[in-house]
Amino acid sequence: MGFLSRLFGQRQQESTPVEPVYYKDFAIFPEAIAENGQYRVAGRITREINGEMKEHRFIRSDVLSNRGSADELMVNKAKMFIDQMGEKIFS
Template identity: 90%
Template sequence: MGFLSRLFGHRQQETTPSEPVYYKDFAIFPEAIAENGQYRVAGRITREINGEMKEHRFIRSDVVSSRSSADELMLSKAKMFIDQMGENIFS
């Protein structure tokens, strides 16, 4: 079964909840995904707009060796994305 899973792209995915980091009224949730002994950069950006909670999820192609490195990279990429897009992230 492991061979077939790898052949068809099924990956072991494991995420654990994280505490948000606040940046410019956005909440950033690093949610690295464990894959084959490494961690894929992933997470969520949320913000309340006009009484409605908006959310943007993303999974990057970046894979690193530790969860802390994945979370740090996610935070820096999320902050850059917020600086570039602002509320348009949710469009």
């Protein structure tokens, strides 16, 4: 039972709603992934285009010691990506 409760417990944690950061009509959702006591930079960028919600998910190689730092780095990288690619993110 311990294995199953840990497995389902992790899924509950991951499903906690994340408050988006809005930048240039894009919504950035930082969603760091816990890995071996550290956090991998990950998340998604969304935007409504022509009435359709588009989404781009990504996982970076960066790993940091706490979730807050990983989420902050994700938002900064997402903003740079938006500046460079604009709506082409979803192509």
